[in-house]
Amino acid sequence: MLEVRGLTKSFGALRACDGIDFDVVEGETHAVIGPNGAGKTTFISQLAGDLRPDSGSVRLDGADITALPAPKRARLGLARSFQITSVFPDFTALHNVALAVQARSGRTGFWRPARSDPALIDPARQILKDVGLENRINILAANLAHGEHRQLEVAMALATEPRLLLLDEPMAGMGIEESQRMIELLSRLKQTKTIILVEHDMDAVFRLADRISVLVYGRVIATDSPERIKLNEEVRRAYLGEEV
Amino acid sequence: MFSGRALLWIVAVAVLIALPPAVVALGQPFYIDLVRRIMILAIAAASLNLILGYGGLVSFGHAAYLAVGAYAVGILGFYGFTSGWLHLAVAVAASALVALAIGAVSIRTSGIYFIMITLAFSQMLFYLGISIEEFGGDDGMRIKTPSRFPLVDLADPVVFYYVALVLMLLSVFLVFRIVNSRFGMALRAAKSNEARTRAIGFSPYPYRLAAFVIAGAMCGLAGMLYANHTRYITPDLASWQQSGDLMFMVILGGMASTAGPVLGTFALLLVEELLKGWTQHWQVILGPLLVLSVIFFRRGLAGIFYKPDA
Numbered sequence: 174m175l176e177v178r179g180l181t182k183s184f185g186a187l188r189a190c191d192g193i194d195f196d197v198v199e200g201e202t203h204a205v206i207g208p209n210g211a212g213k214t215t216f217i218s219q220l221a222g223d224l225r226p227d228s229g230s231v232r233l234d235g236a237d238i239t240a241l242p243a244p245k246r247a248r249l250g251l252a253r254s255f256q257i258t259s260v261f262p263d264f265t266a267l268h269n270v271a272l273a274v275q276a277r278s279g280r281t282g283f284w285r286p287a288r289s290d291p292a293l294i295d296p297a298r299q300i301l302k303d304v305g306l307e308n309r310i311n312i313l314a315a316n317l318a319h320g321e322h323r324q325l326e327v328a329m330a331l332a333t334e335p336r337l338l339l340l341d342e343p344m345a346g347m348g349i350e351e352s353q354r355m356i357e358l359l360s361r362l363k364q365t366k367t368i369i370l371v372e373h374d375m376d377a378v379f380r381l382a383d384r385i386s387v388l389v390y391g392r393v394i395a396t397d398s399p400e401r402i403k404l405n406e407e408v409r410r411a412y413l414g415e416e417v
Numbered sequence: 418m419f420s421g422r423a424l425l426w427i428v429a430v431a432v433l434i435a436l437p438p439a440v441v442a443l444g445q446p447f448y449i450d451l452v453r454r455i456m457i458l459a460i461a462a463a464s465l466n467l468i469l470g471y472g473g474l475v476s477f478g479h480a481a482y483l484a485v486g487a488y489a490v491g492i493l494g495f496y497g498f499t500s501g502w503l504h505l506a507v508a509v510a511a512s513a514l515v516a517l518a519i520g521a522v523s524i525r526t527s528g529i530y531f532i533m534i535t536l537a538f539s540q541m542l543f544y545l546g547i548s549i550e551e552f553g554g555d556d557g558m559r560i561k562t563p564s565r566f567p568l569v570d571l572a573d574p575v576v577f578y579y580v581a582l583v584l585m586l587l588s589v590f591l592v593f594r595i596v597n598s599r600f601g602m603a604l605r606a607a608k609s610n611e612a613r614t615r616a617i618g619f620s621p622y623p624y625r626l627a628a629f630v631i632a633g634a635m636c637g638l639a640g641m642l643y644a645n646h647t648r649y650i651t652p653d654l655a656s657w658q659q660s661g662d663l664m665f666m667v668i669l670g671g672m673a674s675t676a677g678p679v680l681g682t683f684a685l686l687l688v689e690e691l692l693k694g695w696t697q698h699w700q701v702i703l704g705p706l707l708v709l710s711v712i713f714f715r716r717g718l719a720g721i722f723y724k725p726d727a
């Protein structure tokens with residue numbers, strides 16, 4: 174479904190991504206792990222279209238999308254969540270998601286009130302229910318708790334009806350209980366969605382991922398099933414250490 | 418909450434409707450002129466609020482469209498065209514076109530660059546006005562005959578007053594509908610969090626440009642009315658001071674609120690008028706007053722009456 178070949182991105186002398194090859198098969202949850210500074214966020218940003226690679230290519234369903242800007246990729250079905258919370262703070266949870274539904278619909282209008290439009294509000298309400306925020310729909314996003322922000326991020330990504338979901342550390346900064354809820358949410362999502370999951374939380378990664386790619390110093394040093402990754406010597410040395 | 422808001426509007430509109438006969442009865446017809454001028458500038462402020470308040474586009478050159486609209490009346494009149502509909506059409510179309518050109522360039526930038534580019538464009542128009550001797554240069558030009566409409570005589574101060582009142586209310590209503598439509602939600606989202614807006618699939622640029630053009634056209638309408646109001650126009654209409662005044666009306670009244678620009682325009686110009694009658698050095702008092710008002714009314718005068726929309 175997604176094919177990345179030779180993706181390279183440098184910032185000055187630093188090679189954040191150094192010839193990354195990466196594939197995602199339809200229906201799988203493909204986790205990307207790696208130590209801090211391995212280039213994970215740079216990699217995700219290039220997949221989402223927020224950063225332009227120096228060289229290499231990104232293909233979605235065979236079509237070259239390397240040069241497409243983020244909004245166009247989103248409309249092709251590539252949705253991302255952000256590592257650092259990125260929502261519309263002065264909109265309610267419901268209208269955050271309704272905006273994403275609107276973006277997906279591709280329809281605009283200058284006259285009819287959007288905030289009472291059932292074509293936007295009803296799906297938004299359903300998605301918030303799906304991620305477990307049904308009791309918080311009328312709260313301003315600025316007033317939501319951290320864990321709820323992460324849930325809202327996922328809800329917004331889902332509302333664009335993505336074919337491929339890019340989740341950049343959805344568990345970042347969460348407490349244990351919040352993390353458990355997020356893992357449950359994602360394990361439900363993975364039944365129906367293709368997901369790229371960048372995550373530090375190894376518990377989450379090994380529970381959710383079908384395949385794992387390990388990124389170290391801008392290179393993919395291994396791509397394999399979770400069981401084999403755990404046993405991979407090179408990976409252990411480079412990254413996992415005592416954690417496994 | 419809604420009924421309270423509606424009540425305020427009803428009272429305000431009732432006062433404005435009753436004002437002309439009341440001030441004539443009191444022997445102070447001068448106030449018809451003053452309030453008409455305020456209402457015309459409130460249209461300009463409402464248009465600026467669309468891009469400044471809701472779009473987050475800090476245009477420091479919005480007075481340019483006021484001048485374009487006014488000079489449309491002046492120049493057409495100069496060549497003997499007095500049809501009001503023609504004046505209106507040309508004022509609105511020309512301002513929209515100028516806004517399209519300025520917006521297409523400036524909206525690609527952001528922050529301080531956007532402010533400076535919009536300022537530069539309006540200054541260009543200002544100096545253009547000064548340099549064209551045929552249309553009066555910096556002396557400006559007199560509007561010999563007002564825009565002629567069937568049935569409605571703009572030369573009648575009271576009739577013109579009610580025309581300005583209706584158009585002001587229509588403008589405010591138009592902005593209200595736009596900012597609460599799907600288009601408006603996307604525009605406000607781009608102000609709130611641009612990266613997020615792009616990630617869910619909106620390109621902010623076309624939304625911002627469309628809003629910029631609508632605001633320019635609406636301000637052009639205000640300019641066309643303003644020319645008919647003063648009957649004398651100068652390039653000063655496009656000056657940065659005028660742009661700054663418009664910004665101040667919006668900020669004082671409350672950015673991104675429906676009634677804000679109207680409240681701000683009334684407050685600023687009424688206080689200005691009051692102080693002018695009082696002392697020659699009115700600016701010395703007005704300046705600190707404005708500073709204090711911004712410090713104490715963070716959400717503007719409209720923030721006193723109701724909470725901001727989500």
